[in-house]
Amino acid sequence: MKKVYLVASGDLRLSVNQNCWAAQEAMEKQVTAAVEREGWKVVRGHPYDPILKHGFLDSQRHGIEVFRSIPPDTPLIVAEAVWQYTHHVLPGLMTHHGPILTVGNWSGQWPGLVGLLNLNGSLTKAGIKYSTLWSESFDDDFFINGLRDWLKTGKVVHDTSHVRAFDEVRVPENVAQIGVTFAKEFRVNKSIMGIFDEGCMGMYNAIIPDELLSPVGVFKERLSQSALFAKMNTVSDVD
Template sequence: MKKTSKTILLVANGDLRQSANEGTWQAQAEMEAKLTGTLKSLGYKLVRAHPYKKDLKHGFIGSQKEGMEVFSRINPGTPVIVAEAVWQYSHHILAGLISHQAPILTIANWSGRWPGLVGMLNLNGSLTKAGVQYSTLWSEQFEDRFFLRGLEKWLKTGEVKHPSRHVKSLARASVPARARSIANRIATQLKTGKSIMGVFDEGCMGMYNAIIPDELLFQTGVFKERLSQSGLYYEMTRVTDQEANAVYRWLVKAGMKFHYGRDFETQLNKDMVLQQCKMYIAALRIADEFGCESIGIQY
């Protein structure tokens, strides 16, 4: 990174849902304040690339359209930090990051309450799949040695790398003979008999990283049946309460314990569980209808 560049742009990508963006904005604002202070202590100025939206009560990028508009106003030669404290839809900013020319750093919080780290990993996967160069860091309070050393490295060089000695090629791994035999038998069965994998709303939540290229999947003998979550919901309405309760009783008998609360906005209740039981039944019926040997949503 050029030493003359002391301004870093901050991008905060969010959810598509207004309720989620508004409800999690406080966590994002707190994270941004910490990052701003840290960058200032290192001699850099962190500037938001897009404003806080008073009418919506948050400062997230809330759509792909908005993301493209934001990046159209960004100098492609200015370094960018994508700070994520909560869940985000990667496709909102993927187009802008693909064409960005300066160093990109994705940063996430480490929180058991807010899925910023999960959102960042989703974005990282999308960037990797798209062939975009970027660096990544994470922290709980953004003041630990690991984070600060990595941030200083990125500010000076435009890049930070992490050790990967623990990653090994499967070709170099020792696979037990029995496991290899079973795997070969399954692979042969898939290639000769083929298999259908049911996928509900491929690309849901902007998860470009989770879309398996068909031409690669074909080589394994697996083919997609593209399904709709609206179709899944309709099938749920056809499942009876008696059927859902039968599944629930089976789970309880098997040892599953449910901890219910009275605040239905934030706590689990039995009606939610029964709806989930209906969803499982509906998914299996759809799988039977389309001949799917596996079925699910990509995440």
């Protein structure tokens, strides 16, 4: 029987991982059942930890160690039912050669879809090829058909007919001129953007490269927690 591996990136905080594990476990059972109905076997890349009481990858080091034992050419599902820190899996995904499918739950209670979008954004920024699917029940036609395509071809193709290149969009001349004038002035005058805790929660996708930001007139001022703490000590309780 053909195999597909499954991993789950979690939070860095133990209490959050413990609180969210039941939702993740329930989602994985649904995803696994869907994969098995297509004639594949799901192999979880890392076990549930009875001491920590969750089965998430909870650090970058943990993720790196787990990916060492995952065949680099095997199909791989990254299943996310809750918020996750992308850097837990990004190093392993950067060197994975097999098809990658990110899967998120469509839930009003658990932020798996938000975690999925953070992961997808980071993969896109890193130039890693992947496919993505989402579902509320994991037995709907959209999910099943997409999963079937991925298992057969290694990719999912979504309808993007609603997307247009910006160059094709017609902007009124007076509006365009306002934008051009502002942009020129902005680049000349320049602006400083304060950055605190850049890449927080493993959000590699949120780190805008300086060489892309600076040409438009924005320059980063990176702030540190130690500097903030030192400055706080100079402010009196009255203030």
